[in-house]
Structure formats: C-alpha cells, structure tokens
Amino acid sequence: MAQKQVSTSMRVLVGASGPWVDANNRVYGILKTTGNALVAYKSGADPLVDTWTEQDSSNRPTATVPANDYAASWQQGTVIHCVAWDTTSGGPEYSTFGTSDNGTPDAWLTKDDLAVVPTAPIGNLCFIALRSDGDVIILHDGTREKLMGTDYQRCVYSRKEGGTWTATEVAVGNTGEQNHYAPVSIGRGASDRIWLAFSSPNAGGVSARALESDNTLGTGKTITSVINSTDNESHLLPYYDDDGVEVMTHSWLTGTAINTTRLRDGVAQTAVSIGITTSQPVCTSVTAGNAKKMYCSGKDSTSSDVYVYVSDDEGSWSSVGTIHTLVTSSAKHDNNVFMLNGNLVYGGLTQDSTSTYYNHIVLIALSSSRNPILFQRAVERAAYW
Amino acid sequence: MPLKQYNSKADFDADYDLNGEPEGHPNTRPGIRLGYCRAVMLPVAQLRAAKLVEIFAWPTSTRIFMIGAGYAWTAEVLEQQYGYSNIVTSDTSPYVQSTQDQTDEAEINAAISAVGLNPASGEGATKKARLYSPGNRRRHSRSVRNEDLSNGGSRNRIKNVLGGVDVAISEDLILAFSDAEVLQAAGWIDAIDTLDQVIHMVTELGAGANQNPVFNWKTIEGWKALVPSHTFMSLNDWAVV
Numbered sequence: 001m002a003q004k005q006v007s008t009s010m011r012v013l014v015g016a017s018g019p020w021v022d023a024n025n026r027v028y029g030i031l032k033t034t035g036n037a038l039v040a041y042k043s044g045a046d047p048l049v050d051t052w053t054e055q056d057s058s059n060r061p062t063a064t065v066p067a068n069d070y071a072a073s074w075q076q077g078t079v080i081h082c083v084a085w086d087t088t089s090g091g092p093e094y095s096t097f098g099t100s101d102n103g104t105p106d107a108w109l110t111k112d113d114l115a116v117v118p119t120a121p122i123g124n125l126c127f128i129a130l131r132s133d134g135d136v137i138i139l140h141d142g143t144r145e146k147l148m149g150t151d152y153q154r155c156v157y158s159r160k161e162g163g164t165w166t167a168t169e170v171a172v173g174n175t176g177e178q179n180h181y182a183p184v185s186i187g188r189g190a191s192d193r194i195w196l197a198f199s200s201p202n203a204g205g206v207s208a209r210a211l212e213s214d215n216t217l218g219t220g221k222t223i224t225s226v227i228n229s230t231d232n233e234s235h236l237l238p239y240y241d242d243d244g245v246e247v248m249t250h251s252w253l254t255g256t257a258i259n260t261t262r263l264r265d266g267v268a269q270t271a272v273s274i275g276i277t278t279s280q281p282v283c284t285s286v287t288a289g290n291a292k293k294m295y296c297s298g299k300d301s302t303s304s305d306v307y308v309y310v311s312d313d314e315g316s317w318s319s320v321g322t323i324h325t326l327v328t329s330s331a332k333h334d335n336n337v338f339m340l341n342g343n344l345v346y347g348g349l350t351q352d353s354t355s356t357y358y359n360h361i362v363l364i365a366l367s368s369s370r371n372p373i374l375f376q377r378a379v380e381r382a383a384y385w
Numbered sequence: 386m387p388l389k390q391y392n393s394k395a396d397f398d399a400d401y402d403l404n405g406e407p408e409g410h411p412n413t414r415p416g417i418r419l420g421y422c423r424a425v426m427l428p429v430a431q432l433r434a435a436k437l438v439e440i441f442a443w444p445t446s447t448r449i450f451m452i453g454a455g456y457a458w459t460a461e462v463l464e465q466q467y468g469y470s471n472i473v474t475s476d477t478s479p480y481v482q483s484t485q486d487q488t489d490e491a492e493i494n495a496a497i498s499a500v501g502l503n504p505a506s507g508e509g510a511t512k513k514a515r516l517y518s519p520g521n522r523r524r525h526s527r528s529v530r531n532e533d534l535s536n537g538g539s540r541n542r543i544k545n546v547l548g549g550v551d552v553a554i555s556e557d558l559i560l561a562f563s564d565a566e567v568l569q570a571a572g573w574i575d576a577i578d579t580l581d582q583v584i585h586m587v588t589e590l591g592a593g594a595n596q597n598p599v600f601n602w603k604t605i606e607g608w609k610a611l612v613p614s615h616t617f618m619s620l621n622d623w624a625v626v
Binding site for chain 1: 400415416597
C-alpha cells in the first residue's frame with residue numbers, strides 16, 4: 001500500500017488533523033509534537049511520494065495540546081482555523097494558518113485567546129466550525145462546578161464575529177441541570193446553522209442544539225440515548241442537503257462497534273451499526289459532497305488496518321477498502337474528502353506508534369469537462385471539510 | 386449520625402462550589418465562585434420545581450411538605466411560579482437555621498473581592514447587581530422549620546401547619562444518610578399523615594462522575610430497592626421509579 005510517511009515523531013489529532021488541501025493541490029495536516037505543540041505539515045506536489053515538511057516552525061501556536069490530544073481544525077478558503085487548549089491562559093487558544101494559496105503563504109497568521117475562559121474544566125475538549133461569512137464558533141468545556149458533592153459542568157460556545165470575540169460564553173445544556181456535560185461534535189448545517197453536540201456521561205446520551213445564523217440557540221435534540229464517553233472520537237457532524245432537508249450524521253462507539261445516527265431535519269433517526277469491530281476509537285465521518293455520500297473509517301481490532309466505509313443517503317453502510325495498514329494498535333486517525341489533482345479522494349492521516357502516515361483512496365476520477373456539476377459540488381464540499 | 390452534616394458554612398462550601406459567572410469571565414482573572422447562594426442555586430430550584438410539576442401534575446391545592454429544603458428555594462418557585470400555596474418546609478441544618486433570616490450580600494462581596502474586583506464599583510458592581518438583589522433580601526422567602534420528624538410532636542407540628550400533608554418531598558437529602566438512617570427516616574415521614582406520595586429527589590450515582598465518596602451514592606433503582614413504597618426521582622435525568 002502506497003502510504004507515505006509524513007513524520008517519524010509527529011502525532012495525529014483525531015478530528016483535528018484534516019488532512020486539508022489548497023488550490024495548489026498541496027495537502028496539509030495539523031499535527032502535534034511529542035512536546036504537545038501544534039504544528040502544520042505540508043505535502044509536496046505528490047502527497048504519496050514527495051516529502052512532507054513542517055511549515056513556519058518558528059511561529060507555532062503557543063497552545064499546548066493536552067496529552068489527551070484534544071484540538072480541532074477547520075479549513076475555509078485559504079485558511080486553516082485551529083483551536084487547542086492553552087495551558088497558560090487556562091482556556092482554548094484560536095490560531096490560523098495560511099495555506100500556499102493565501103496572501104501570506106504557509107505561515108501561522110494569528111493566535112489569540114478567547115475573550116472569556118472557563119474555570120477548572122473537567123476536561124480540555126474544544127471543537128471549531130465557521131460560518132460562511134467567517135464567524136468562528138468554538139465549542140468547549142465550561143467551568144467546573146460542584147453541587148451536593150458531585151462535580152459537573154456545562155459545555156459552552158464562544159463566538160468571534162467581525163474579528164472580535166464576544167464577551168460572553170453561552171452554556172449548552174439546560175439551565176440549572178446538574179449534569180456533567182461535555183462537547184463531542186460540531187458541524188455546519190443548512191443556512192449557516194451550527195450544530196453543537198454534547199454528551200452527558202452521567203445521564204447518558206448525546207444531544208445537539210442548533211445555533212442559528214442570527215445566534216438564536218435552539219432547544220436540545222437527542223441524537224442518541226446510548227451512554228457515551230466524552231472521548232467518542234467523533235469530532236465532526238457532517239452535513240448534506242437531501243432535497244432541501246438538512247441531514248447531519250453523528251458517529252459514535254459502543255464497546256467496539258462504530259454506530260451512526262442521523263439528525264434528519266433535526267429529528268434523530270434509528271442508529272445504524274457500521275459493522276466494523278474496532279479496538280481503538282478512530283472514527284470520523286465526512287461528507288463527500290456528491291451523491292449524498294458520507295464516509296467513515298475505523299481500525300479493525302484484529303488486523304489494526306484502517307478501513308473506509310461509505311453510506312448511501314439512506315444511512316446504509318458498505319466497505320470501500322483499506323486506507324492504512326498498521327502494525328501497532330496505538331493508532332489515531334483523521335480523514336477528509338477533497339479534490340486533489342482532479343480526483344475526488346478520501347484522504348487519511350494515521351498515526352502508527354509514533355510515526356504519521358498519509359494515504360488516500362481515489363473515490364471518483366473526475367473530469368470537469370465531463371461532469372462539471374459534480375466537480376463543482378465536490379470542490380465546495382472540499383472547502384467545507 | 387448522618388454521613389454528611391451541614392452544620393456550618395464550611396460544610397456547605399465543601400459540596401457547593403458554583404460558577405457565579407455563567408456568562409464567562411476575562412482570561413485576565415479567575416471567575417467568581419459562589420457556594421450555597423441564592424443567585425446560583427435559584428436556577429437549580431427552578432428546574433427542579435418545573436420537573437416536579439411536569440411529572441406529577443398535582444392540583445395546586447395539594448398540601449406539600451419539603452424536607453431537606455435548605456432555604457426553601459424550590460418551594461418558593463413552586464408557590465410563586467406554579468401556584469402551590471400549601472407548602473411547609475423543614476431543614477435541620479444549624480447553618481440554615483441560623484442564617485435564613487440574613488442576606489448573602491457579605492458572601493457575594495467576598496466572592497467578588499476574591500477575584501480582584503470591587504463589589505462597589507466598576508465591573509465588580511455590575512457583577513454584584515446580577516448576583517444580589519438590592520435591599521434587605523433574606524436568603525429564604527419563607528420560614529424554614531427545624532423539625533427532624535423523629536417524634537410524634539415534631540411530625541404533628543408539620544402536619545398541623547397545613548391541617549394535613551398530601552405529598553412529602555425530600556430534596557437531595559437521603560444520600561447524606563446510611564441505609565439504616567434512610568429506612569428510619571422513611572418510617573418517620575410515613576407517620577406524618579396518610580400520605581398520597583413520598584418522593585425523594587436525589588442525585589444519582591454517576592458512571593464516570595467525580596463524586597464525594599462520603600455520600601451514600603446509589604441509582605434511583607438502588608434506592609427503590611431499599612424503600613420500595615417510596616418514589617425516587619433522579620436529579621440527573623429526571624427518571625422516576
């Protein structure tokens with residue numbers, strides 16, 4: 001298998017590494033060092049052959065990614081937007097990286113702490129999504145509280161509009177409820193709606209609230225009532241438009257099986273088990289952007305290989321193939337679907353022991369002259385995800 | 386003797402440490418923290434009252450006794466927002482009894498000062514305005530009685546306030562007692578009157594939750610097994626058994 005070693009020392013961040021691609025067909029991965037610093041790696045012209053190198057190492061973000069690997073990134077246009085916990089400020093740090101087609105190419109551009117920070121959160125979870133107008137939404141752990149001897153917290157979101165962080169956090173979870181909520185996913189749906197998903201480990205289940213484009217926060221929608229850990233490794237809520245109906249997919253683990261539940265027009269559908277047996281939580285879903293496909297990958301508990309699965313628009317999953325062959329069980333994995341040199345590919349970054357690898361599967365060899373509509377939609381999705 | 390007693394402010398502070406700034410705070414200073422104060426506990430009481438009404442839907446004429454009521458904030462909400470006017474409350478905590486007629490202004494001032502703000506000016510004053518109702522606002526809105534129900538006289542004093550009791554509710558109380566003490570208290574509650582229902586609102590044992598091991602943690606199913614004739618309501622997900 002033609003998987004390319006990206007680095008011998010960098011580590012993959014589940015749900016945060018990408019890979020991302022720019023208009024020059026350079027592939028990027030947001031990784032972390034063994035010292036927990038956030039770094040940007042870029043491929044050469046052929047990501048499966050040419051050497052990958054770190055970009056702008058002297059201006060790495062100041063955030064120190066917690067040992068549990070919680071960080072997140074989101075590409076929009078020529079900028080990769082990142083968030084990771086800043087152990088100095090005690091809150092999430094937002095940073096941006098310009099890809100090679102940016103006016104300031106291959107460089108870290110900005111880094112700033114949020115206007116408000118939580119106090120002593122139970123975890124260090126943080127997720128990021130952008131609206132089409134550039135507003136940044138970060139979902140993260142809230143302030144830890146104690147009530148009648150039980151620690152709990154609500155997760156909160158912070159918002160950057162017009163270049164300024166809002167001075168308030170808005171808790172996600174019901175007011176006054178004494179549960180330990182933790183964020184698990186974020187995604188952009190129809191009409192610039194941002195879905196904020198959070199779990200309640202002691203009450204069980206995952207819910208989501210919609211943050212509308214006018215910043216109205218909707219009521220909670222149950223995604224699944226199955227008890228999840230906060231570390232369910234599903235960091236994106238992929239979206240597609242099913243003939244005018246918004247469909248978001250949430251992936252999660254029960255024991256060793258990957259399951260998916262779809263929010264169709266805000267209503268949870270019956271959960272579907274993908275059927276792969278995993279020993280490691282390496283599950284991330286992405287949208288392909290054409291034909292309403294969604295992709296998901298997971299590591300087989302026996303072979304350690306990372307398999308790719310695809311769903312049809314009815315939520316039925318089938319195997320696509322193997323994207324990485326591995327020899328150790330310590331894999332972390334992140335993936336994406338994007339246009340690369342005229343092909344629609346499923347790209348993955350996988351960590352095997354301490355080394356990081358890139359590989360992709362060509363899903364559709366596209367030709368813009370033969371199928372211009374499909375080509376355009378795929379490019380739009382590549383920009384989203 | 387209960388597993389956990391609330392005799393002093395320190396006893397409450399050990400188990401109640403709440404975010405006084407749910408709107409967030411600048412990263413240049415710590416956030417304001419409050420203990421068992423009205424400003425941070427009232428949202429909890431509002432949710433509890435709303436769930437009680439939603440789930441049990443008693444007529445507003447129902448005579449309700451709430452034990453372990455603290456400063457009776459849940460009872461206050463039941464009365465003022467839902468129209469339940471026949472409620473009597475009790476809490477035997479010496480701290481509650483000695484402070485229920487006082488305001489919590491000093492506690493709020495101290496919490497604001499602790500993060501480097503002046504409660505009398507600037508941002509500190511803004512925070513205080515949100516956390517503290519001006520004037521001589523007592524912690525309670527109704528007198529909280531000091532009845533432990535351990536004898537007929539105590540039980541009769543509760544019963545006689547309303548001329549009888551229809552529903553008894555303990556408010557996150559039983560986890561502070563051993564199983565034997567809960568069984569004893571259950572018998573005392575049952576002896577107040579011919580009750581329609583006895584409900585124990587309780588924080589459940591949470592899988593993966595960080596919980597003070599001094600308490601008697603159980604699921605509501607575990608409590609039901611201990612006292613089958615009573616009703617148990619989870620304060621985590623509002624399930625009822």
